[in-house]
Amino acid sequence: MNQRQDLVGQRAPGSRRGKGGDGAERHEIIYRSISDAIIEHRLKPGARLREDALAEVFGISRTGIRKILQRLALEQLVTLTPRRGASVTRPTAEEAHEVFAARQMVECGLMPEVARCVDEASVKTLHELSDQEQKALRKGDHSAAIRHSADFHTCLARLAGNATLAEFVERLCFRSSLILAVYGKPGHLGCETHDHATLITLLKEGRGQEAAVLMGNHLRAVEATLAIVEEDQEAPDLHQIFLS
Template identity: 60%
Template structure:
């Protein structure tokens, strides 16, 4: 971006009227609805997201949709391409390897401090998430199981005492979901909830080294389950994807 364009953008931001509280809440709901559809694989990687169609679905202006899409792009859930618009991010094989490498570095490192600080309340919270994931799997509710798994990993990092780390783990889990959608086999949720239960047993014993080793194997098993292949880009029916959304 040239200096002139940067200056123009800054002037526009300075003179723009602030989003009202109600408008900000609506944008947040739309952001959550789209991100959930991506993470739960209802919007597949590569799917095009037309601004006009989204504006019609959610009953807002294209300007409002554009702001939401920019936020999703910052979170790397979608890709904005000049002249082509928005599409759900489709991770490359190299990106997939990098995400799992980052997860091993971050999540395994969190196990040592977590084993020393995890209390009864935290353990109960983690067990509840593992139980919810198991129930969702038994009920065939794949989307709910994916969400519970991501929450489980994010909560592990949060309970280790580092909220910045927890936020990073949540972002990595979101990207992992995209990777599973592209390279995972049918019905593959990535995480095995029985692994989560075994991990909690090690943490309850205070064995941080064993927990770190187990987490490494857990993430390696997920990565090993992936089958790299090409899939055509999809054009989703946005009215159908967001049929349950309430304005």
């Protein structure tokens, strides 16, 4: 909230150094702002992200915005169409399946190691995340719920101690959030079950193999709540539609 005030606002050419935050840090904040907005569905898939508009909102020039958009594009949260600019990625049905298959492989594969590594502090953090998610869900705050769910899975992956794999899982979770936005049925919402809490219990007791199985079922269940069908945008067959 406070940063907002700093970010927007005056940008007299010389006053650049006056800010407390370093330049790179400001970029990081802006990156996260946009990233969060996408993950929390405040920016919906397909939404256009004009450089000029973003530059004005955050009080930096287009150069910085472009850098950030490029980063988001590499993480597949936004799509950069040449000469058309940036928009929030709308995952295809195929991508959706791929992402869930990838999560299935990596997240399940990580469980045994996580079961070996958990300690008191981690369990506490996981519980908090899980509780926050449930609370948000009950309040009907979809944005927060999605955010906490992604955080839960990411946090879990991090416990295995492999930063490379954890980062991969994080990205998959972000993309999952986009998939939910596109293919999720209005009623259902992501990880609504009690699975997360059960998962924590299993891991705490060192039952890694069972945790892996549960995680597998959990991911399959989430994917099953989706209506992953490609609504063909390009070349809708008019003959098929009108001459039937």
